[in-house]
Amino acid sequence: MRTVVGLVLLFVVAVVAALTLGDNDGLASFYWAGWRLDLSLNFFLLLAIGTGFAVVSLGQAINALVGLPERAREWRALRLERAAQAALRDALTEYFGGRYSRAHKAAQRAMAIRDDVHALENDHQFQMLATLLAAGSLHRLQSRGPRDELLKRALRLGRKGGSSPVDDGVRLLAAEWALDDRDGPLAEQLLGELNPGVARRTQALRLKLQAARLARRPLDALHTARLLSNHQAFSKVAAQGLLRSLAFEALDAAHDADQLRRTWLQLDSADQRDPFVAARAA
Numbered sequence: 493m494r495t496v497v498g499l500v501l502l503f504v505v506a507v508v509a510a511l512t513l514g515d516n517d518g519l520a521s522f523y524w525a526g527w528r529l530d531l532s533l534n535f536f537l538l539l540a541i542g543t544g545f546a547v548v549s550l551g552q553a554i555n556a557l558v559g560l561p562e563r564a565r566e567w568r569a570l571r572l573e574r575a576a577q578a579a580l581r582d583a584l585t586e587y588f589g590g591r592y593s594r595a596h597k598a599a600q601r602a603m604a605i606r607d608d609v610h611a612l613e614n615d616h617q618f619q620m621l622a623t624l625l626a627a628g629s630l631h632r633l634q635s636r637g638p639r640d641e642l643l644k645r646a647l648r649l650g651r652k653g654g655s656s657p658v659d660d661g662v663r664l665l666a667a668e669w670a671l672d673d674r675d676g677p678l679a680e681q682l683l684g685e686l687n688p689g690v691a692r693r694t695q696a697l698r699l700k701l702q703a704a705r706l707a708r709r710p711l712d713a714l715h716t717a718r719l720l721s722n723h724q725a726f727s728k729v730a731a732q733g734l735l736r737s738l739a740f741e742a743l744d745a746a747h748d749a750d751q752l753r754r755t756w757l758q759l760d761s762a763d764q765r766d767p768f769v770a771a772r773a774a
Contacts, residue, residue, distance in 0.1 A: 575605050576606050592633050623645055626642050627642035646662045683703065697720050700716050714739060742758075
């Protein structure tokens with residue numbers, strides 16, 4: 493079908509050219525220093541069109557040659573950027589696959605390539621993700637020293653780059669790792685730096701609950717567990733058991749009747765109506 497259409501168009505062009513250029517009565521004359529050059533008008537028009545096409549083609553060729561080094565630099569930068577993105581994807585794949593040593597190497601490779609790519613110098617999210625993957629891999633490998641260095645670097649980058657979801661993720665991960673290291677004060681400090689909206693998220697509340705239990709503050713843990721229960725973070729049975737056990741811990745921490753009374757008044761009304769909690773207080 494395309495061949496037929498092409499032949500028809502070719503015939504149409506031939507007919508139009510024959511009708512247009514059939515009359516060759518015009519004449520174009522050029523005079524220069526006593527010389528005279530006569531050309532038919534049709535030939536002159538074809539020559540002018542061909543000359544214009546040649547000039548345009550020559551200009552485009554010169555522009556292409558002049559811009560060749562810039563395009564070569566852009567091509568090299570694009571190739572490095574793709575290599576950095578591929579290294580970051582490899583780090584994610586290895587991390588979720590449990591091969592943390594390979595994940596750390598891939599993340600380090602992504603950060604090294606990123607330093608050579610101008611387009612990624614201001615990519616805050618890429619840098620933070622690569623740093624977090626490297627730090628997370630080291631955390632799984634129990635290499636706390638290098639992990640803490642990368643974590644401090646990520647926190648500095650977060651403070652420079654402003655508030656963003658990945659910066660909130662840095663603090664949440666840092667708090668989680670601090671709890672894994674049994675460092676409750678550091679975890680609470682990191683959780684205290686979160687924005688109010690982020691601090692009300694389920695993951696932040698879970699970490700806050702762990703920090704309160706680690707610090708042996710059952711009343712704070714009970715309040716946080718109540719918030720998690722309202723967010724449906726636990727099943728109904730698990731939430732009831734957790735709240736009851738935390739209420740028991742709070743009551744058992746009282747050393748006299750006055751302290752027990754103050755603790756009882758600080759309990760939620762739902763906990764006070766629990767017969768097991770009331771029996772424990774009695």
